[in-house]
Amino acid sequence: MDLNQIHNVYFVGIGGIGMSALARYFKFIGKNVAGYDKTPTHLTDELKAEGIAIHFEDKVELIGLPFLNKENTLVVVTPAVPKNHLQWNYFLNNGFVVKKRAEVLGIITKDTYCFAVAGTHGKTTTSSILGHVLYEAGLDVTAFLGGIVENYNSNLIGSGKTITVVEADEFDRSFLHLHPNIACITSMDADHLDIYGDAASIEASFREFADKVEDKKHLFVANGLPLEGVTVGVNEGEFAAVNIRIEDGWYVFDVKTPYETVKDIKFGLPGHHNLTNALLAFAMAKTYGVSSEDIMRGLASFKGVRRRFSYQIKKQDFVYIDDYAHHPTEINAVYQAVSELYPDKKVLAIFQPHLFSRTRDFAEGFAKSLSAFENIVLLDIYPARELPIEGITSKWLLEKIENPNKKLVAKSDLIPLLKMSDADVIVTIGAGDIGEMVPEIKKVLDEKN
Incomplete structure (x- = not known):
């Protein structure tokens, strides 16, 4: 599928956090964007203020004329939409190109250098920190995020063409559509058992995702996970946060890497889980070639994600x-x-x-x-x-x-x-x-x- 041939992008479930990041991206690169959602929220208000047409009734006649041209329209659908949804069924029955959000992310990121962040917890914070660090370091990056980053008041950072940061979502096995060059796995707790059935199936899915990263020096895993990769953790791991203290409400710590120790890093998000998130972002950025000074500056200036502590x-x-x-x-x-x-x-x-x-x-x-x-x-x-x-x-x-x-x-x-x-x-x-x-x-x- 060639995105250059697409002029119109219609979202069924545009108010979802991941869907809205894609909507913002397509609007930014000049596509005609509109969509449906079940209920108005702060996020749909923001999208409307940015010039995206949104309605809240499931009626085919509300789709809008440009989006009824199937030759140059892409329809993006969220897995949360019920099977009997009228608009979705109209698009399916009339030969439109209909893709899940994860498939579209896979298409956008396939020809970029892709950083992917997976895990049952910590995905949004880790990918937001990483996107911020890479952007602040002056790299040509776009980060698609599952939360609103306070620094940007958006779930999209940057407008780069060569590097992407994405959340690799295990829900519905979505992350298997991605093509990561560097990846991390923050955690593998049982979740989404309505989809997977049991914890073993979730682990198997994460292993399949991990196998997509060919160079295991480019796969970073939180300490204790049963996966082959570079270990990252608080006080232990190949990348380890050590000498941790709290000063004026900030974490201050050193990072011991396989080749050096970087001292006195400041980070403002509380909780040991956030130290691990920051450390995973540090390890990925460092491995890509970002300087320790640039990473430290990015970590110190990161303000957090809306609704994450x-x-x-x-x-x-x-x-x-x-x-x-x-x-x-x-x-x-x-x-x-x-x-x-x-x-x-x-x-x-x-x-x-x-x-x-x-x-x-x-x-x-x-x-x-x-x-x-x-x-x-x-x-x-x-x-x-x-x-x-x-x-x-x-x-x-x-x-x-x-x-x-x-x-x-x-x-x-x-x-x-x-x-x-x-x-x-x-x-x-x-x-x-x-x-x-x-x-x-x-x-x-x-x-x-």
């Missing part, structure tokens, strides 16, 4: 943090960072579970990770692409949490509860529409404090 309020006596964590391992990472930074503060964590199947599959893990917090509030499960599963509810999950300071709250009752709270640190956690509530929560807490 994202400070909404940071005052001496009150803090509000928002995080996208939706898996027990990620919740543990949030807890580790909060407890390291605020050991003597009263913490309230508010969690919205994401997907009925994930809540069922990891119920024991969720209960254990949430029990670590001093005070916990659960919201109802966010269904996303799923129908309810009998017996799987937030009330059921709440009963498994051992901490006595726990309660289930309707979303509509959350704001009144926060007005009454005496917590010093409040954390909202989850990948559902709790993210859309953050501005309102921030406003209420600002007024209160």
